[in-house]
Every structure is written in structure tokens, then in C-alpha cells.
Amino acid sequence: MSLALSPQEQSIAEGQDGAGMAMRIVAESARLLGAPRLIPIASTHIDGALYHGDSGTLFAERLVEGGAKVAVRSTLNVGALDLMGCSRIRLEEPRRGMARRMMEAYRKLGCEQSWTCAPYQAGHRPALGSDVAWGESNAVVFCNSVLGARTNRYGDFLDIACAIVGRAPDYGLHRPENRLARLVFDVSDLSPSFLASEIAWPVLGSLYGREVGNAIGIVTGVTFHPGEDALKAFGAAAASSGAVGLFHIAGVTPEAPDVETILAGPEPEAVIRVAPDMVAKARAGLSTAAAAKTIDAVAIGSPHLSNAEFDSLERLIAGRRLAVPIYACTGRHALALLELDGRRKRLEASGVVIVADTCVVVTPIMPDLGNGVLMTNSGKFAHYAPGNTGYAVLYASLADCVESAVLGKPVFTEIAA
Amino acid sequence: MSATAEILVPGKAGEGEALVLTAPISFWGGVDPRTGRIADVRHPQHGEVISGRVLFLPGTIGSSSASAVLMELVHNGRAPAALVLHEPDAILLLGLIVAREMGWETPMAVRVDRGAFDAYRGEALTVAADGAITLAV
Numbered sequence: 001m002s003l004a005l006s007p008q009e010q011s012i013a014e015g016q017d018g019a020g021m022a023m024r025i026v027a028e029s030a031r032l033l034g035a036p037r038l039i040p041i042a043s044t045h046i047d048g049a050l051y052h053g054d055s056g057t058l059f060a061e062r063l064v065e066g067g068a069k070v071a072v073r074s075t076l077n078v079g080a081l082d083l084m085g086c087s088r089i090r091l092e093e094p095r096r097g098m099a100r101r102m103m104e105a106y107r108k109l110g111c112e113q114s115w116t117c118a119p120y121q122a123g124h125r126p127a128l129g130s131d132v133a134w135g136e137s138n139a140v141v142f143c144n145s146v147l148g149a150r151t152n153r154y155g156d157f158l159d160i161a162c163a164i165v166g167r168a169p170d171y172g173l174h175r176p177e178n179r180l181a182r183l184v185f186d187v188s189d190l191s192p193s194f195l196a197s198e199i200a201w202p203v204l205g206s207l208y209g210r211e212v213g214n215a216i217g218i219v220t221g222v223t224f225h226p227g228e229d230a231l232k233a234f235g236a237a238a239a240s241s242g243a244v245g246l247f248h249i250a251g252v253t254p255e256a257p258d259v260e261t262i263l264a265g266p267e268p269e270a271v272i273r274v275a276p277d278m279v280a281k282a283r284a285g286l287s288t289a290a291a292a293k294t295i296d297a298v299a300i301g302s303p304h305l306s307n308a309e310f311d312s313l314e315r316l317i318a319g320r321r322l323a324v325p326i327y328a329c330t331g332r333h334a335l336a337l338l339e340l341d342g343r344r345k346r347l348e349a350s351g352v353v354i355v356a357d358t359c360v361v362v363t364p365i366m367p368d369l370g371n372g373v374l375m376t377n378s379g380k381f382a383h384y385a386p387g388n389t390g391y392a393v394l395y396a397s398l399a400d401c402v403e404s405a406v407l408g409k410p411v412f413t414e415i416a417a
Numbered sequence: 418m419s420a421t422a423e424i425l426v427p428g429k430a431g432e433g434e435a436l437v438l439t440a441p442i443s444f445w446g447g448v449d450p451r452t453g454r455i456a457d458v459r460h461p462q463h464g465e466v467i468s469g470r471v472l473f474l475p476g477t478i479g480s481s482s483a484s485a486v487l488m489e490l491v492h493n494g495r496a497p498a499a500l501v502l503h504e505p506d507a508i509l510l511l512g513l514i515v516a517r518e519m520g521w522e523t524p525m526a527v528r529v530d531r532g533a534f535d536a537y538r539g540e541a542l543t544v545a546a547d548g549a550i551t552l553a554v
Contacts, residue, residue, distance in 0.1 A: 021518050024518060025514055025515060025518060028426075028514045029511060029514065032505045032507045032510060033507050047481060047482070048485070050482070052445070052482060052485040052486060053450050053451075053485070053486075053489035053493070054489075054492065055485075055488045055489045055491070055492035055516070055519070056485050056488070058492075058519065059488070059515060059519060062519065135481055136481075137480070137481065153508070154481065155481040155482070155483065155484045155508035155511050156482050156484045156511070157484055157485070157488075157511055157512075157515045158484070158508075158511055387446050
């Protein structure tokens with residue numbers, strides 16, 4: 001079926017202004033995807049404002065010059081600079097200036113200055129069943145799975161184009177029939193104490209992503225709600241190791257009150273029974289520096305830390321002085337609350353480096369060591385840090401990350417799956 | 418050996434040595450946008466340069482910033498001579514669609530059956546504006 005535009009959409013596409021350019025980009029993508037029409041969207045989350053080179057800046061400025069404005073609520077993902085001035089970014093001119101121009105252009109297009117990869121914890125929570133166009137893989141998977149709003153994985157440039165025209169191609173996860181589960185990922189053989197631990201969710205997410213790829217699965221055997229920060233960590237890890245855009249957890253996520261409701265057929269196409277040794281292997285696979293004697297830094301906050309996660313961090317540090325820095329990445333929504341009661345100063349006095357608006361794997365922040373060792377509790381940092389920062393990675397719980405930062409050497413507490 | 422491929426994104430006719438990738442690639446983090454060199458150390462064609470080549474892609478993986486990297490290659494004059502895919506990749510090809518909107522000269526993207534990729538390995542090829550792929554003379 002070929003794409004049919006409405007007369008109004010067609011007339012916008014013929015324009016020589018920014019809206020015309022945006023409509024042509026959305027329509028061309030819809031044709032490539034085989035979408036029959038465009039559908040209205042309620043909001044967007046835009047990943048395109050992260051600087052990868054000058055062409056992206058020139059594109060955003062062309063839209064601004066063409067008088068374009070976003071037609072729906074649009075939050076911004078991380079940029080390449082810390083505009084709050086919490087951390088020092090080692091991006092040199094002229095790239096620094098181009099990154100700043102890019103962030104400024106997206107502001108002029110009418111986007112909210114949220115600068116976070118966790119917009120869903122910064123007040124942007126579209127309604128169950130609504131159509132939206134979100135970018136950033138962890139935000140996409142959270143939006144689909146935990147909020148039950150409907151989005152595909154929108155690539156750079158298409159996200160802002162959809163925001164300007166308020167429309168998106170009708171295909172993929174916008175269609176209810178494509179949201180049904182075909183695989184079962186059963187964790188009932190794992191111990192309750194492991195499932196209640198913090199490391200369970202990033203490790204299971206990493207395993208889930210590798211096992212299911214881009215298929216839709218449902219997790220069974222979870223007997224309690226693990227909490228929103230755990231689901232955030234699960235989705236982020238799954239979207240890094242696979243191309244997961246939507247998962248369900250029976251009895252936990254909104255489209256899966258039970259298995260029967262969300263399965264595409266009477267029987268699943270496959271059942272993955274997760275055994276403790278699979279979990280141990282997935283956990284070991286998150287580290288690339290297993291034999292390290294010392295560490296150079298800890299990084300947490302991918303996705304960005306919530307205020308509840310800062311509470312845990314402060315409790316675990318307990319006023320001690322760190323031997324190596326903990327880079328704590330977050331958004332300005334969480335920073336505002338940290339500033340209110342003097343907690344930011346206390347954390348920084350201990351040796352925590354707060355990173356706002358951006359994070360340590362998308363822009364140069366940590367020193368270039370050549371053979372540094374980074375500890376993290378984030379499945380997503382564990383995946384991207386070796387390639388993007390040159391640091392080898394050790395994966396551990398937040399409690400072990402804090403103890404290791406205090407001592408300057410890795411400490412592990414065994415938690416059997 | 419010649420075939421007419423379906424045009425996915427129109428662009429400038431191209432000529433270059435075929436580079437047939439044997440594994441899917443993530444453009445973000447996998448291809449250096451300034452040099453066109455395959456930077457992913459785990460990729461079988463690590464170290465090859467995609468600029469000026471007729472690039473056969475068995476699929477893309479990973480970040481949705483692939484479009485930004487491809488557009489940056491176009492802007493830096495380091496794009497492949499042509500892209501050959503076995504299915505449309507909306508995220509990657511967005512880089513060409515947006516570059517065309519910017520008025521920059523872009524290579525074509527065409528579709529060929531995956532099974533036909535191997536026959537082109539290492540050959541000097543011409544991809545004409547109508548999608549015809551032939552050995553360069």
C-alpha cells in the first residue's frame with residue numbers, strides 16, 4: 001500500500017519553509033517504511049540535539065531560519081554540554097561552539113530544555129494508548145512498556161520533523177497488533193532474594209535484549225512490582241544489547257495484566273526459561289576488566305539518576321570521603337531538588353562529580369587515561385563505555401560501586417541468582 | 418554481471434570498488450564520521466574505509482543516531498559512492514533524505530537481494546542513476 005497524504009499534509013509538504021522540509025522528511029520516511037498514512041501524535045522526545053558533527057547543527061538552524069516551531073510538547077534528550085555548569089566538558093573549539101549552537105537551535109524550535117534521557121521522570125508521561133514519537137532507546141522502551149504510550153524508535157532528524165508537523169508514519173508499534181508478545185522470558189527459577197536485589201534488573205535486561213533481539217516478549221515469574229527505577233534499568237540494558245522497543249512483565253506493566261491478555265496466539269512461539277547460570281554469564285559479560293586490582297572512577301546514572309537513586313547514593317556514602325570520583329549523571333529536574341536542601345554540596349564534598357544535562361559516554365568528561373578502569377551499576381554504561389571512553393568496565397551493584405570508590409579498588413558482594 | 422536495482426533513495430550515480438560487509442554495523446560508534454573508517458574493533462571489516470566505495474550492507478544495528486553519522490559523512494565528502502541494502506533501513510537512510518533536503522549532493526541507495534551480494538565482492542562497479550549496477554570498464 002502506498003502512502004496517501006491528506007490535502008492539508010500535501011500542501012504543507014509543498015512549502016519552501018521549515019514546516020515543508022519537516023513534512024517532506026516525515027513523508028519520505030513513511031514511504032520507505034511502507035506506512036499507508038500519517039497519524040497525529042501527542043508529544044515527542046528528541047534525541048537529535050546531541051552533537052555528532054556540524055551537519056546536524058546546520059540542519060537545526062535551517063529549520064529555525066524557515067520559521068519552524070514544534071506543534072506538540074517536545075522534551076530534549078541529553079546534549080554534548082553541561083549547561084548547568086556542574087561538570088567540566090573537555091570538548092574543544094570549534095566543536096564546542098557548534099554543539100552550543102545546536103542546543104540553542106532546538107530551544108528556538110520550541111523544545112523544552114529538559115536535557116535528560118529520563119524525561120518520564122521529569123514530568124513527561126504520555127497517557128496509556130496515546131501515540132507519540134520518541135527518540136533515545138531507553139526512553140522509547142520505557143514509554144512503550146511502562147507508560148503504555150505508543151512509539152517506534154525514532155532516529156535523529158525524524159524526531160524533530162515529527163514534532164514540527166505533529167504527525168508520524170502509521171506503522172510498527174503504533175498498531176495494537178504489533179504490540180502483542182510472541183516470546184515468554186520466564187524468571188521463576190531465580191531466587192526471590194536475587195530478584196529483589198538492585199543488580200537483578202540491569203543484568204536481566206542485558207540477557208533479555210540478547211535473547212529476544214527486536215521481538216516482543218513477556219517476562220513471567222515476577223511476583224512483586226520491582227519499582228520504576230528497576231524497570232528503567234531493565235529497559236535501558238535491553239535496548240543496548242538488543243533492539244528492544246517494548247517489553248511486557250506479567251502483572252506489572254499496563255498492557256499485560258496477565259500472560260493470556262498479551263500473547264499473540266494461544267501458545268508462545270518460544271519460552272526462554274532463565275536459569276541461574278545464564279544470569280551469572282550475563283552478569284560476567286557486562287565487565288571487560290575482570291582482573292583489575294584498582295579502579296579509576298565510578299559512573300552511575302544511565303539512564304539519568306532519579307531523586308530516589310540520589311537518596312540511596314547519599315545513604316551508602318554516609319559522609320565518607322571517596323578515593324576515586326563517582327560521576328553521577330542526572331537531569332536538571334533532579335538537580336533542582338538536590339540544590340534545595342544542600343545535598344549537592346554535601347555529595348560534592350565527598351568527591352561525587354555531578355554531571356547534568358549530558359553524560360560521560362556521549363561527551364568527553366572523564367580524563368583520557370588510555371587504560372583506565374571504570375566501575376558502574378548501569379547495564380547501558382557497561383555496554384557503551386569501552387567503545388566511547390576507552391575505559392575498561394567492571395559491573396557491580398551501587399553498594400559495591402560506593403565501597404569501591406571509597407577504597408579505590410574493586411569490592412564485590414556475591415549475590416547468587 | 419549486471420542488474421537493475423530498486424531505488425530506495427535517489428541520488429548521484431556512483432562508481433567505486435565494492436565493499437561487501439559480512440556483518441551488520443552500527444554507524445554510531447562503528448564508523449568514524451570524519452574519515453569513513455570502520456572503527457568498531459569487533460566488526461569483521463574493521464579498518465576498511467567506506468568512503469568512495471559501493472557499500473553493500475547486510476543490515477544495521479544499534480543507535481538511532483546512524484542517520485546523523487551518514488549525513489555527517491555526506492557533509493564531509495566522505496560518503497560511500499553508493500549504498501546497497503537488501504531491505505530499506507529507515508533510520509540510516511534518513512541521513513540521505515535529510516542531506517538531500519539540505520541541498521547536498523548525496524549517493525544513491527538501492528535494494529538488491531542479499532544472496533546477490535557476494536558476486537560483487539571486490540569488483541569495480543558503476544551504479545547508474547536508473548539503479549543499474551554494472552562492472553566498471
